[in-house]
Amino acid sequence: MTKYFLNMLGKIDIEKLLQQMSRDEKIGQLVQADLSWNYDIKEMIREGKLGSLLSIRDVDQVNELQSIAVNESRLGIPLIFGNDVIHGYKTILPIPLAQACSWNLALIEEAERMVTKEALAEGTHWNFAPMVDISRDPRWGRVAEGSGEDTFLGSCIAKARVRAYQAQDILPGRQMAACVKHYAAYGAAIGGKDYNSVDMSERMLRDVYLPPFKEALDEGAKTLMTAFHDLNSIPATANTWLLVDLLRKEWGFDGVVVSDFDAIGELIHHGVASNLAEAAFLAYKAQVDMDMMGNAYPFHLSKLIDLGLVSEQWLDEAVRRILILKRDLGLFEKPYGDKDLFMECVLSDEHLNITKTLADESIVLLKNENKILPIKPDGLRVLVLGPLANDAKSILGCWSCEGEPERTQTILEAIQESFTGATINYIMGCDVDGTEISADEVTAGLGEADLCICVLGETDEMSGEAHSRAHLTLPGVQAKLLDLAHSSGVPTVFVLVSGRPLILTDYVTKADAVIVPWHGGSMAGAALADSLLGKVNPSGKLPISFPRTEGQLPVYYAHNRTGRPLEATGTIQFNREHKSKYLDESNYPLYPFGYGLSYSTFAITNIEIKNPTISQNEALTVLVDVKNESEIAGKAVVQIYLRDQVASISRPVRQLVGFEKIPLSGGEEKQIQFTINPKELGFYDAHMRYTVEAGKYDVFVGFDSKTEFSGSFEIVEFSRERDHLILD
Structure with a gap:
């Protein structure tokens, strides 16, 4: 602390510290690098030319590098480590x-x-x-x-x-x-x-x-990070409307903005800069404070200042934001990790x-035909089938950088441990993206099984950054394992391990139950086993629709209304009904947003809209009675959606405005009160003003986004013309 100036409150005086910094030291605070950088990291730290490091996940290494910054650089300003x-x-x-x-x-x-x-x-x-x-x-x-x-x-x-x-x-x-x-x-x-x-x-x-x-x-x-892409032809990292006009001015954000990895340097590939100096200038104009691995700020910013293209004032503002961040996080007082x-x-x-x-x-039950689940394992011969059943790495998921597969229980191991009294046989069947299956071995295994648990899907390396897929069916020949299980007549549970919704249309008919643990992390195996046995009652609901086919994409519930909706009679044109639909596929997803089954049976028994007429600045209150009509305790996710009947612009068919997850014992009934803030009813009108319009609104309450009409209310007008409330 002896190197720092303190204010009257005993805190770091950022302004006095700024005054002591050279230009190179200021620019250094705007530079973030990882250990792959082609420069002497330790020497850069000593010279005050690095303000942040990323992707270092070793406390000894963190403390070693931090010690150089604190004890060997001229001003002793600590690094901030990001991950x-x-x-x-x-x-x-x-x-x-x-x-x-x-x-x-x-x-x-x-x-x-x-x-x-x-x-x-x-x-x-x-x-x-x-x-x-x-x-x-x-x-x-x-x-x-x-x-x-x-x-x-x-x-x-x-x-x-x-x-x-x-x-x-x-x-x-x-x-x-x-x-x-x-x-x-x-x-x-x-x-x-x-x-x-x-x-x-x-x-x-x-x-x-x-x-x-x-x-x-x-x-x-x-803090906020810029994106890699271009938005309406302007790269996000150089988008002054997005980063200055909207973020800084309209929203008043005064925190740190960091580029994504080399996003400033990639402005060259976007074709808006011819070299790193131009890229640095464009990012400066967009008020990007820190250059993550872009090589633009550290080597070109000083020259841009000399040329008068970048102001010293902006440099001070960016450094000030970074120093304030470090101060507020306690880095000046406690810069080190605690091993x-x-x-x-x-x-x-x-x-x-x-x-x-x-x-x-987080587990979602998509299908449970004839209540095959939960499983009673005693005396059961169970075949666990599929390449992901014994894969500890994949169930951790993408970005599990410090996860330890060797300390993670696989789905197979969890089933072996939990299915008391059952005989467990495991056959891998094929590789995740392989081209051949061990058909004879699988057929023989099915012949000796009372139940098949087929664990299929994606590895952890098939989703995440730079892992887009044009085809969303099961990779490789995994589907053939499900075909064999189905043709054998053995009751089958399809377990989908994945990082995204897949196209399951051809698969769900071949399984008696479908359950999705996703890439469920360190405890995915144990969680799935408990759900299969009924020790845990599945309560997950989809936050994203499962499409029937890639041709529907993007498919989502809150789409705008159309002049020729599928649900209407259609417009007669050329002696035929014309509607917004596919000739060869349903409009609807296979499983909609908000969907998910339970071992319990829930019902909405009463809905009361407490204030069916409200003003434009008054909250809507809806009372909902929900009952567990089964004997099995479970958790219900009650969802409320609204639709504007008539608006000044075309609006979505419905929008989620509230939800509540509640536990219910067998036979128990509870009342939920939803209080809907007026801003949830608003939208940007034809003049790009955020508005809550007067008029009638429909209410939908249930357990997924396809729930039926429940009632309506009205926001009263203040004049004969369509009125609205402008919200800041």
Whole structure:
């Protein structure tokens, strides 16, 4: 602390520190690199030419490099270490898409607090998460990292994750910064191809894709990451409308903006810069504070200042934001990781128990014909079939960087441990993406089985960044295993292990039950086994639609109404009905948003709209009675959707505006109160003003997005003309 100036409150005086910094030291704070950088990292740190390092997950290495910064550089400014802690550090949670299936915000927040503790203990103060990109196209590999297709659900989960990552009571005096990414609309890449262009209207952007970012920043997220793609032909990392006009000016964000990995350098490949100097200038104009592995700021920014193209004032503003971030995270006082604490908490019983609970609630039951599940194992001969049944690495999922497969129980091992009294036989059958199956061995195994548990899907390396897929059927020849099981007549449970929705249309008819544990993390095996046995009652609900075929994509529930809707009689033209439909496929997904079965049977027994006429600034109150009509205890996810009957622009057929997950014992009935904030009813009108219009609205309450009409209410007009409330 002797190198730093303190203010009257005993805190680091950022302004006095800035005054002591040379230009090279200031630019250094804007530079982030990993250990693959082609320069002497340690010497760069000593010279004050590095402000941040990423992708270092070793507490001894963190502390060694931090010691150089604190003790050997001229001003002793600590480094900030950043990592992609997407769904766990050492203890691996289900992938974010799977977590969203829980619809349990408190549980997600609790689990992510656990993740924060592990990361902080090893010296990570900056988490490049949450990813809040809405995605309606599962061909895009990074759908695994987000919360699915819906703006409201995605916004709720984004806020929960920000609270968890930035909690100040996890390790006293230490805090981690959330980094909301990828700004913006990265999940709408054309064709579901990663890094591809995004072309959309400003209204779609504001109504669907931007709200999770805004909600996360309003929750206090300290940093934001730019995206790789171009938005309406302007690369996101050089998009001044997106980063300056909207983010800085309209939203008032004053935190740190960091580029994604080499995103500034990639402006050359986008064709908007001819060299790194031009790329640095474009990123400067967009007020990108930190260059992640782009080689633009460290080697070209100073010359741009000399030429008068970049102002010293902007440089000071960017450095100030970074120094404030480091101060607020406690780095000046506690810059080092805590190895003892790290070894104590990672993969601890407490952390594994939290992970198991989240994995339990992330599992989605899609089919349960003749109530084949739950399984009564005593005396049962069970064939566990498929290449993913004994794969500990794949169930951890993409971005499980520090996960330890050798300490992870496979699905097969969990079944062997849990199915008391059963005889378990395992046959791999084929490789995940192989071209041949061991048909004779499989047929023989089925001949000696009373039940087949067929574990198929994707490896961890088939989803995530740069892992887009044009074809979403089961890879390789895995489907032939399901064919053999079906033709044998042996009752079959199809277990889908994946990082995205797959096309299951041809498979679900060949299985008696279909259950999805996704890439469920460190406790995926145990969670699945307990769900199969009924020790845990599945309660997961889909946060994204499962398409019938790739030709439907993107398919999502909240699509706009059309002039020739499928449900109407159709317009007679050329002596035929004309409707918005496919000639060769259904309009609807195989499984819709919000869908998921339970071993319990739930029913909505009464709905009361307390205030059927409201003003434009009054909350809507809806009372819902829900009952467990079975004897099996379970958890119901009650969902409420609204539809604007007549609006000034075409609006979605329905939109989620509230949900609640409640436990119900057998025969138990509870009442839920939904209070809907007026802003959830609004949209951007023809003049791009956020408005809540007067008029009638339909209400839908149930257990998925296909739920039936439940009632209506009216927002009263203030004049004869269509009125609206403009919200800031």
